[in-house]
Amino acid sequence: MSQKATFKPYTAPAGGWGSAKSLGKILSREGVLASGALTLARQNKVDGFQCVSCAWVKPAKPLPFEFCENGAKATAWEITSHRCTPDFFAAHTVTELLDWDDYQLEQAGRLTHPMRYDAMSDKYVPVSWGAAMAEIGREMRAIEDRKSAVFYSSGRCSNEASYLYALFARLYGNNNLPDSSNMCHETTSVALPISIGIPVGTVSLDDFAETDCILFFGQNPGSNAPRMLHPLQVAAERGVPIITYNPLRERGLERFTNPQSVVEMVAGKETRISSSYHQIMAGGDLAGITGICKALIEIDDAARVAGETPFLDDRFIAEQTHGMDEFISWLRTQDWEELVRRCGLSRAALESTARIYARAKATIAVYGMGLTQHRAGVETVQMLVNLMLLRGNIGRPGSGICPVRGHSNVQGQRTVGITEKPELVPMDTLAEQFGFEPPRDTGLNTVEACEEILAGKVKAFIMLGGNFVRAIPDRSLMEPAWRRIRLTVNVATKLNRSQIIPGEVSFILPVIGRIETDSQATGEQSTSMEDSTGCIHGSKGVRRPASPHLISEVRFVAEMAKHTLDPNPKTPWDEWTADYSLIRKQIGVTYPEIFFDYDKRMWEPGGFKRPMPARERVWKTKTGKANFITPKGLDEDLDMPETGNDVLRLITLRSNDQFNTTVYGYSDRFRGINGTRDVVLMNKDDIERLGLKVGATIRLETSSKDGVYRALGGLAVVAYDIPAGCIGAYYPEANVLLPIWHYAESSKVPAAKSIPVTIHKESDEVTEPGLIAAE
Template identity: 60%
Template sequence: MASKREFGPDLVVEPNEEPAGGWGSLRSVAKSIARDRVPFTGPELLLQQNKNDGFMCVSCAWAKPADPRVFEFCENGAKATTWEVTSKRVTPAFFAERTVTELEAWDDHQLEDAGRLTHPLRWDAASDKYLPVSWDDAFAEIGRELKAMQPDSAVFYASGRASLETAFMYSLLARAYGNNNLPDSSNMCHETTSVALPESIGVPVGTCTLDDFKTTDCIFFFGQNVGTSSPRMLHQLQDAAKRGVPIVTFNPLRERGLVEFANPQSPAEMLISEPTPISSQYHQVKAGGDTAAMLGIAKVLFALDDDASASGGTAVLDHDFIREHTHGFDDFAAAARAANWPDIERHAGLSRTALEAAATVYAHAKSVIFVYGMGLTQHKMGVETVQTLVNLALLRGNIGRPGAGICPVRGHSNVQGQRTVGVTEKPEMVPADKIKALFDIEVPPKKGLNTVETCEGVIDGSVRAVISLGGNLVRAVPEHRLVTPAWRKLRLTVQIITKLNRTALVHGEVSFILPCLGRIEIDNQASGPQAVSIEDSVGFMHGSRGQIEPASAELLSEPKIVAELAKATLVDSKVPWDDWVADYSKVRDAIAATYPKIFHDFNARLWQPGGFHRPLGARHRAWETKTGKANFITATTLTSDIAIPASDRDVVQLITLRTNGQFNTTIYNYDDRFRGIYGSREVVLMHRNDIDRFKLREGDVITLQTAVDDGVAREVGGLRVVAYNIPEGCIGGYYPECNPLIPLWHHAEKSKVPAAKSIPVRVLSRAAAA
């Protein structure tokens, strides 16, 4: 085991060789309960998490089983729960003692750790403080401001946590107001999936369910850190690994969750058994090298199939499936055969023999699941990469049969669901005729703004108002040097949030904080306690009931806030906002009427164990594409990002990362236990060879500078070098701290998802930066 290294009072590096889960997970949960001051309610409440009559986790979106475990939560899910139900409070007295300018000096952890917001607030320019305001006055003023604007100049952003009911109401508010400016957190992560999969297989989401993990013969895993981003998925991976199912992983860093796992809910496993190895092959692909790796695997499959044909053996490719169900095979076959190994190896950062090993495992497995995350989607050519992955599945008929399929792992709870019920900037994605007939709302035909386009509009002044239903948008987006000062020039900013964050401090001329109930809190309305619903990462809908008393009697629910905004803003609305707030089942009836194929009998099915599944044609080999078949779509390049000339050796590719001490922009603590980094997030992970060639030493303080010449200076300094097992020519830095290095135009070409997983940067020593 590598030795412990200390670099100043706030950075300790002690490589972690413990499995994911295990005792480290239990210790972390205990610390979260103590930190958030919930020692009595915490353990009891966690027993209701992800249960059929409990509350759905407010953290990740991984699937909820029909037969949940006694402890159906993970370490990060427990952190998210204690973080939300903390006994700490941020009252008007808190703001009376502090100006907004003073609070801007607080870091992300300090802001949210202060506790739950308790009262609606309005920024006062004279004192530079947020002052309490009545709910009626807040809604009235926001309504006046919105009425005074051109509809195209207002944006209605949504994070992934809002329920299906809230998201549906919010989408109607925006369209009744007069635009489709409904960007959301999907624009930051899996919009690439929502663009790639419909073109390839006719559905916008993955085709796998939890049952497929029980019968699969093989799992290919690309660009997703399961131990941090979706730890409950480790149960499915562990079960598969124990059955002898090979798990072939492609990821730049060796993440603990993909190496081995000890189930913290199994006393025997914790005390007696060895941890379960997860990956049978682990390939540390270069940043942006996944398309090349996939094409290399395909090239091997074609060669194996040729050999089988020549020798009279069993075919490797599923020719019957290809002939009956696919289109475009010949073009993809020609591209794979023509690709040369030196180019594949150079772009993938992997050897031919490594790719042959992966392809051979695939060739001998009948039913294969392809799992991926933002390591594929957040690249310039991310759409093509996802479609190349689909091509691999199609070659052997691995879509539309048990134990096989495509499995994109979504991040935020219900981020997939809010798109399902209409939170989208694309008017063609919603049933305009039904919305007109049911609610007398004309869906504007003009495409709305996505997240990148919203930032562009803020910078050029065409966007004048941003309403945020959750989230921390200013902190999450790229191009901070341009976005942040422009954001302060907005006329109106509104944050519907539970805790204070950076976006509430980077405010417009008129700014409100509207604190809302959390999903875990009891939501009493006129007809009694209400339930809400969410969609998980594999397309199942679940009910969720609040379990504890609200943090403040002044809090309103998200549906109530959306309804009051609508009533204050819209003229002659035919939507029964008050009736819907009184009884959320009526919102679900409206959702069912609008989207009957997915949500028929919504209320009757809400509490079905394990949820009810949305219909997916591709799961049954019904292809809702332009060709009527599943499409092989051939990538135009082997590289997923800006090509760095081989001669420019000073430039490396930055991969932005999350720690197991955070969820999105929420920072629970300053530790990255799985990677063995404690006390600081101001670090950059580098291969030792790169440290040496840059004439650096571990612990040195450096600056990263974006290596593009577009007239905008982008730098992040004060980063300490940490030696790490990462491919040469690639470095790692934490999100959102490294977001200022991402140009706004550096995004996926078809989906506009910021290309945060491969940013060309120069490494400057402190002296050089000065």
């Protein structure tokens, strides 16, 4: 904790002067006030670098400042003047660093030298790149069972590095390629292909200019994708209804002042974003969307009886879809009282949404992890698709399904082969292209990798970016098991908790960041990424690397491959390292329908769009049509005990001052929480019912019967506008409460948005008197 903890309701809009002040504060704190402003001018520009934060669209006609508050924070965090040198590691043992929190670890600055863990001194010590790669190669070759090595990657990795990394894993002998998608939108990647035949959304940025209705579920653009607020603002200003379903009232979905508009800033003009806001129960979206569908059917029934124009798109349904009759029959059997009880909203609220939706000509459905991180997350996403199909809202301008991805290239790396599922990769093409027999067995996803680690079966774990140990569930079980892994390799730009939980042989290997110039034998190199809408863009670094001892991610993969694999004339690692265009050429051979003329097209304003058959109403499904999927039931969290006096549903949250596991500070401005992350947000009625006091200290315990004690203590109670029976606490701290087995069926995404917990008093004394009730 860096300052006195306080809670004071924040009354200003998203954006505005609060955003501007936050930006100035972090640029100053990181020592890049002047140079950072120049760097930000190149962010998300056609000839600049793609944001290292979220995956929102890089537009063809960018704004003068095409970055948001959190994107600017991510840039400042990476270009910081602070350095984490060998002197830092000489001054601190790993045991000492275990007491540091996430913010303190990363605030040490950019890593400057490759380091190896020395168990005798309990410190990381410098190692040459040559010695590090040689030892990694020896360890990897010594593993008899090639399936016991895991190759994790962060969603920030470029297409070029990701493609080589996936190729290396398969040349090594397995498909163990979990990535950050396994923790968030793998639910999307499982649900959408069954429903509409593609694993990604169908919406483009242009669709926001043509839509006349937007439905929003479980996504917080104010903190997680703030640049999205610009098209939402434009839509709201032209009268488009934006109907939001989210347990907490998030400021970015309420009001917005564009910090790039002088007029709005001076005048204090605010734009209303959501036209109606429904605070649905955590885990209630499946029932809620079902209720909207049911209400739409009833509206349509009434119109037909009255001889009026039907509200369902009969022609589209008849010609383009499959499974309608079964779905409608199931809908008609659903009981309104049960739907209302499960979603926590009134029937009138659901019916009002259905009436607005029924009259809209084109609707976009936006969603985030509020839908995907539940046990029935796959069925919930498919229910949202069902709603879109009822009125033909996929495959025409201004409409479609829009999952908002997190990491800046989490979608792109899947496109170029980072997947544990061999059926998603053209293995026969790879076999001919590189002269080997690729493994055909399904690899490990994130949850399965954790299970194998707990069982002691993983011998090597390579992390190409990310903070795996901190991001995963069941931290109290995973950290001790992690130490028993023979080889752990952390490829990173900054220090994080994964690195201070070393395996028997452990390395920290620092790399060039995306914002930095990448000079190889043939000159400065460019990389590429894919945004949330399936557009692929080029990216050029603009700053000098933080240290002369850094190498690129591409070079790291190539060096690891050279030291691990037998020579293969069809895999010229040195040539690929020298000229990344040769990697893109190979990507084009593997995926010709997507990446033809790759080098030229990636510099087109707005990028080039990967084929989206569903946008053209071409359905790559087993039925050859878009499918209505009838769920097995309405229970969104199948192992969740019924809430009552004891068990509550915990929603893990990100603050306005973080991106995933990266914590920029202790100010969650929009929620009015400052100086701490050790809080639990509670409905005031639950506080009173449980005999608690605002500001008192409590402990959360997971309600489960697996014999494992999971607890998180030292949390101050904050009264907040959250549905009764639901509470909120910060991610990743609350991951200790999330069992590894509590995941979405089919996708195995951790079900972090509805964890069954009980509350236990630690002290009735109000330890933080500044924590007052929310207005």
